[in-house]
Each structure stands twice: as structure tokens, then as C-alpha cells.
Amino acid sequence: MEKRHIATRFALTLVAVAVLLPLLLTAVYSLCAPSEIKEYMGTRGNYNQDQFMEIKLAPKQFSLSQFYKILVEDEAVLRLFCNSALYTVLVLLGQAVVIPAMAYALSRFRFPGRDALFFGIIMLMLLPFQVTMVPNVLTLKKLGLMNTIWAVILPNCFTPFYIFLLRQYMLGLPKEILEAGEIDGAGTFRCFFHIVLPVCKPIIGCAVALSFADCWNMVEQPLTYLAQNADKMPLSVMFNQFSASPTGTEFAGATLYILPALFVYLYFQKDILDGIQLSELK
Amino acid sequence: MFDRKRSALPFLLPGLIGLFVFYVIPFFGGMYYSFTDGSYQNAFVWFDNYRAVWQNPMFRLGLKNTMFFSAVCTPLVWVLAFLVAMLLNRIKPRGAFFRNSVILPYFMPSCAILLIWLVLFDYGGPINRFLTDIGVDRVSWLDGSAMRVPVILLFVWKNLGLAIVIFLAAMQSVPEPYYEYARLEGAGFFRQAWYVTLPMIVPSAFLVFILCWINSFKIFKEVYFISGAYPDQSVYTLQNYMNNMFEDLNYQKVTTAAYIFAAIVFLIFGVIYFIQKRLQKRLG
Missing domain, CATH: 1.10.3720.10 (MetI-like)
Structure with a gap:
């Protein structure tokens, strides 16, 4: 008997997304330009009630210069x-x-x-x-x-x-x-x-x-x-x-x-x- | 089974030497320090060190926080791992992607995830944004006692994997017809978990519980990542206390604290072992 287990799969998808998200975001952020990340990390620690950090899901401009910096320059x-x-x-x-x-x-x-x-x-x-x-x-x-x-x-x-x-x-x-x-x-x-x-x-x-x-x-x-x-x-x-x-x-x-x-x-x-x-x- | 006694020796020797040199001999040898005052004459002071460490507010704070973390993290990891393993077990042998993605974090360095954690839990970060969206006040996660939440979540994120692997392995031994019978009787997911699966995997469930507990006693990394070497009172762990004592080269305090903690750990595991024996007798 072939069952689909929709509910099970749905619950597992939620868990998998929650678990993988930190890893995926780390990978995505590593492809941003250093200045962009520096600016983004600089918006942390803002206790203004009306302001939020932007939610960054993709680099503004795809760049490998972070990797270039740590692997070659420094x-x-x-x-x-x-x-x-x-x-x-x-x-x-x-x-x-x-x-x-x-x-x-x-x-x-x-x-x-x-x-x-x-x-x-x-x-x-x-x-x-x-x-x-x-x-x-x-x-x-x-x-x-x-x-x-x-x-x-x-x-x-x-x-x-x-x-x-x-x-x-x-x-x-x-x-x-x-x-x-x-x-x-x-x-x-x-x-x-x-x-x-x-x-x-x-x-x-x-x-x-x-x-x-x-x-x-x-x-x-x-x-x-x-x-x-x-x-x-x-x-x-x-x-x-x-x-x-x-x-x-x-x-x-x-x-x-x-x-x-x-x-x-x-x-x-x-x-x-x-x-x-x-x-x-x- | 080999009976020739001497032939075991070459296999044992490297391990035995290491264990004795680095663990056993200094463990007992170090007791000497805990009974002396560390002064020039190094007088024998009986239990003064033990009394002093036990009454030290920082030691108590560290002990309390370490106990708090393990008392929260262990059940949390255990329950979550059990539920996820149940779900994975339902759709086996498919679901390899889900299985891999929940096991993966155990093998990931949590130090590298720290940066994302700092973004997610920032006062203006995505988690607080979500909270505001559903109409709850923002929380300042990275200060004060709220910091316990990201610390615990980082620990759970990381340690779920191994527990799931062990649960999954144990669940292989539960015959499929049992579930079908339970379904016929009208048992839902949670009833199946409680009445069918759990009783059949008690030994593995205990193993997971104990491994989680061992791991959660070590909670320190997460605290160190999030709040540095001198953290807030609410996340000050025993390891912080030990590290500070080491920096002062205070061997009397360090050894004494270690023996007190060892005694507490053995006491806890003794109780757990006793409960397990009782439970198995009742089930058997």
C-alpha cells in the first residue's frame, strides 16, 4: 500500500528548513562583497524600536572577493x-x-x-x-x-x-x-x-x-x-x-x-x- | 574470545598508558592539591578547600547555570530527536534528504554558525521581526537572561543529529505490523509513539538521554561564542569558573571544584542508572 504521508512530509520539511537555514545563509552571505557584509553587520545592535535589520536572502551583487581576501591577500x-x-x-x-x-x-x-x-x-x-x-x-x-x-x-x-x-x-x-x-x-x-x-x-x-x-x-x-x-x-x-x-x-x-x-x-x-x-x- | 592472557597486552598497552598518564594517575594524584593550601609550606588543610569552593558564589552560580542548561537541553533534545526520528521512520526508506539535513548539524562546526546566530537574534534581527509581526514584544536576546535562549537553541541545533541517528537505529527493530495493529485500533501518531515505539526502544532511549546529558554538562562553547570569555551572570557556566581559576593558577581551587563536580555527576548518573534498572524490571 503506497501512502503519501503528506502531514509527515510537511512537518519534516519545516524541521529541515529550520535546521538548514543557518548553513544556507552562511553560504549566501559569503558570496556578498566584503563592504556589503561589513555594512550589514554594522546594522546590528540597533536598539531603536522602529527599526529592523533588513532580511538579506541574496547578495546585492554576487562576488567572490571575500574568498579572494582570505585565501590570497591575507x-x-x-x-x-x-x-x-x-x-x-x-x-x-x-x-x-x-x-x-x-x-x-x-x-x-x-x-x-x-x-x-x-x-x-x-x-x-x-x-x-x-x-x-x-x-x-x-x-x-x-x-x-x-x-x-x-x-x-x-x-x-x-x-x-x-x-x-x-x-x-x-x-x-x-x-x-x-x-x-x-x-x-x-x-x-x-x-x-x-x-x-x-x-x-x-x-x-x-x-x-x-x-x-x-x-x-x-x-x-x-x-x-x-x-x-x-x-x-x-x-x-x-x-x-x-x-x-x-x-x-x-x-x-x-x-x-x-x-x-x-x-x-x-x-x-x-x-x-x-x-x-x-x-x-x- | 581469546583466552591467552598475555596476547591482549600489545593491544591494550598504548591506550592504557595514555589513559593512565593523562587521566587516572593525575586524577588521583591531584587529590593531594585539593587538601593543601598552596602556600609556601603547603600545609595540609583537610576539607577547607572543599568548604571554600562550595561556598564560593561564583562556583555556585556556575554550577547552577550548568545544571539549568543540562536540565533544559537534555529533555529538549531527547523529545525533539524522538519525534523527528518517529517521523523519519514513518516514511522510510524514503526521506533521505530529510534524514541527512537533520543529522548534518552534528557534524558542522557550531563556531562557524555563530555569526548567523548573532544576526538572527539581534534586537532588530529576523526573529524579533517575526515576533513583532505576530504581535509579541521584541526581546533583547543577546543581553541578560534572555541570552540563555540562543545558547540553548544553538546547542539543540547542533546536538539533535546524533540523538536522531541512535533513535533511528533503534526504531528499525520495531516490527511494522505493530504500527498497523495500532492504527487499526485507532491510535494516532503520538499514541503510537508512546505505546508502541517507546517501550520497545527503552535501552537506546536511555543511552540517548545519558549522551545528551554528558554533552549538555559541557555547555560552554555556545556561551563563549555568544558572549565571550566573561559572560553575563545568567550564562556563567562552571567552565568559566574553571578557566578563571586556571588563569590565577589556583590549582587548589581547580582540583577541588573538579572533584565536587565529579561527585555530583556520578550521583546523578547513579540515580539515572537505578531508575533505568527499575523501569526495565517493570517492563520485563
């Missing part, structure tokens, strides 16, 4: 963007070394203290950043890493949530595939690299996308760990300063920052749904 934004990219890549690499292996050990091995370890990881996962940053800082101080890029990267490589996510997925793998590997004479390493990792592709893709989103939007960590090193800040922290002193190019910066995230999402969208659906998240 390298400040681009440098911060590269910082963000550097942190994200290094954190993801670190997590790639640590997290799948740990999830494998926690889901496929029997060793003393395993359940206690997993319990500890869950507890760590529950703790908010305000709490975990204190031990992080104590260690970073001891190692002399405060205000270096490693302060932002190293603690992030061990995010407990992804260990939990991968472990739950690996628990659900049928044990026959590993037994088959063992019968064929594969050791634990071979099973890991040739059986478990390929089978876990959806959840790994999902975790990569989630972790990318976290790193790309990182604010708290650089703000506390890099407080004395403004050159090393990622772009995510600096938007708030752009808004304080409008240069007319901030929307191009925002669009530039959204694009990689958009590609990551589009690339991994199937993995995100499959990965979550196939893991035993209970």
Missing part, C-alpha cells in the same frame, strides 16, 4: 585553518593507533581486570570536560607540554566514548568469523588486521566522522591549554573575535570552515547510520 585565516587541520589529522591518527586496538582487546579477549577496565572507561566517559581537564593539565604541566600543540593533541587521542562505541560493535560480531580465522592459523594480530578491522569498517567510519566533528569544533581545549600561545589556536576559537571586529570576510571564513566538515559527513553518511545501527548500544 593569510591570517588560512594559517588558523591549517592549525585546525593539523590538530584534527594528528588527533585522528593518534586515535587510530589507540582506539581500535583497545576496543578489540576489551571485546575479544578474556583477561583479569577486563570488566573493571571497561567500567573505568565508562566512568571516564561520563565525566564532563570541566573535570577531566584538571588531570590533563596536571600531566601536561609535569611533561612541560602546556602551550604546545601536543597539549591539545595528546589527551584527545584517548577519548573513551569511541572506545565504548567500537567495543560495542565488536561485541556484536559473530564469533564464527574469528574462529574460522583461528582454525586457519591466524594469530591475534592477523585476526585483528585481516578480519576485525575490515568487518568494522562502518563503525570506524562513523567514529572517524564523529571524532572529526569534535576536533573541528574544538574550543575548550585550546582555550585552556594554549592560553598563552595565540598563534597556535585553531580557527574554531577565533570566530568570536571576528564577530567583535567585523572585517567583512568572516562569512567566507565560516564557509571555508564548514566545507571540510560537509565533505566528511557526505563521505561517511552511510557508515554513520550503519555503524550505529549494527552496534549493540545498550
